[in-house]
Amino acid sequence: MTTPVTIVGAGLGGLTLARVLHLHDVPVTVYDAEASAQARSQGGHLDLHEHNGQRALAIAGLAQEYRAIIHAGGGAQRVLDRHGMVLAEVPDDGSMARPEALRGDIRRILLESLPAGTVRWGKKLVAATPLARGRHELTFADGSTVTTKILVGAEGTWSRVRALLSDEKPTYAGISYVDTYLHDVDDRHPEAAKAVGDGAMYALIPGKGFLAHREANNIIHTYVVLNRPVEWFADIDFADANATKTLIAAEFEGWAPELTALITDADTAPILRSIYQLPDRHRWARMPGVTLLGDAAHVTVPGGEGANIAMLDGAELGEAIAAHPGDIEAAFAAYEEVMFARSEAEAVGAHDTIDLIFGDGAPNGLVNLLNGTDQDAN
Numbered sequence: 001m002t003t004p005v006t007i008v009g010a011g012l013g014g015l016t017l018a019r020v021l022h023l024h025d026v027p028v029t030v031y032d033a034e035a036s037a038q039a040r041s042q043g044g045h046l047d048l049h050e051h052n053g054q055r056a057l058a059i060a061g062l063a064q065e066y067r068a069i070i071h072a073g074g075g076a077q078r079v080l081d082r083h084g085m086v087l088a089e090v091p092d093d094g095s096m097a098r099p100e101a102l103r104g105d106i107r108r109i110l111l112e113s114l115p116a117g118t119v120r121w122g123k124k125l126v127a128a129t130p131l132a133r134g135r136h137e138l139t140f141a142d143g144s145t146v147t148t149k150i151l152v153g154a155e156g157t158w159s160r161v162r163a164l165l166s167d168e169k170p171t172y173a174g175i176s177y178v179d180t181y182l183h184d185v186d187d188r189h190p191e192a193a194k195a196v197g198d199g200a201m202y203a204l205i206p207g208k209g210f211l212a213h214r215e216a217n218n219i220i221h222t223y224v225v226l227n228r229p230v231e232w233f234a235d236i237d238f239a240d241a242n243a244t245k246t247l248i249a250a251e252f253e254g255w256a257p258e259l260t261a262l263i264t265d266a267d268t269a270p271i272l273r274s275i276y277q278l279p280d281r282h283r284w285a286r287m288p289g290v291t292l293l294g295d296a297a298h299v300t301v302p303g304g305e306g307a308n309i310a311m312l313d314g315a316e317l318g319e320a321i322a323a324h325p326g327d328i329e330a331a332f333a334a335y336e337e338v339m340f341a342r343s344e345a346e347a348v349g350a351h352d353t354i355d356l357i358f359g360d361g362a363p364n365g366l367v368n369l370l371n372g373t374d375q376d377a378n
Contacts (some may be wrong), residue, residue, distance in 0.1 A: 002026050006148040008161055010119050013294030013310030014154030015110035019060040020318025022114055032359045033124035038113055044221040045074055045213050046106060046307050047098040053308035056315035065109040071216050074100030076199030079367050084195055084256035085361060088370040092199055102216060125160050134289025141268035150328050151290040157276050164282040170276035171299050177200050177223040177273040178248055180266035185220050189265060191258040196220050204362045206253060210262055222262040224248055233272055241269035277301055282348035283327045283340050293317055298343035303350025313339055
């Protein structure tokens with residue numbers, strides 16, 4: 001009988017791995033801290049790229065299902081100045097190079113592709129303890145334990161499985177996002193809807209600004225970006241939504257009202273998402289019976305590739321396990337060799353992207369990129 005695989009984390013990377021293993025008849029169980037698949041919002045739009053995210057879904061046999069959830073028109077992009085004037089704009093060309101879809105919809109098609117019971121919900125991992133012969137004991141917050149023979153940590157930035165392989169801990173990247181949502185925007189928030197347009201809108205100056213996206217169901221999802229110390233955010237009582245909106249909006253005094261309305265008129269309480277990162281060249285020595293994927297392995301600043309490479313990690317790891325039946329160490333070694341090189345290159349690229357978008361030249365770098373005048377864009 002094929003040795004079962006245990007995955008911790010039912011994010012996009014972990015679920016892609018589970019799906020590929022299922023296709024190859026490898027038994028797999030996924031443990032996740034959330035109470036259910038519907039326990040929380042899964043975030044906004046993702047543009048899956050042909051060479052990684054879409055490739056991963058093709059390996060998982062879900063390309064057709066993915067095409068059915070694409071948000072037509074969502075690939076449009078525009079850059080505004082702080083007064084709401086359009087500086088650059090490109091339409092959605094309808095190509096499949098990097099179409100937009102909701103993260104929650106991508107997760108749903110992955111979950112629906114797995115047999116019932118594959119994911120065990122309400123299993124928050126509190127400790128992972130090495131045993132003999134590459135086995136590990138997982139202890140969950142509910143007091144239950146599981147002994148694994150093949151373990152994959154896919155539980156994101158604050159992975160507990162990572163400690164089995166690496167002493168590195170994520171450090172604050174100096175930037176945080178504050179999430180807000182506007183609902184029924186055409187009727188209730190028409191000026192903000194006009195400013196955002198049909199797809200993504202960027203209004204940025206060095207160190208702060210707005211990243212907003214028109215989503216399905218007449219919703220605008222905004223990331224308010226602030227380059228502030230983590231302590232600055234710790235002093236904000238995010239439980240007081242109105243006071244938080246007022247404080248965050250004060251950082252944008254003098255900006256166009258249709259932009260500040262993305263904060264002040266939000267229909268949901270602001271949510272803080274501070275950005276943490278591992279070293280660009282995060283690696284570990286091969287340890288029996290365990291590996292990592294996605295943010296557990298290589299979390300970095302948001303350069304547009306995080307979910308894409310997490311899914312490709314999962315797809316390629318699944319293929320490696322299937323290609324090395326009975327030799328999990330060979331499978332893990334082959335996977336890690338490719339993953340380490342890719343994740344380092346992507347981390348360096350992500351920092352370049354953040355510098356382009358939020359650096360001292362903002363918004364000119366992004367304007368030049370959209371206008372096709374940035375010779376160093378790639």
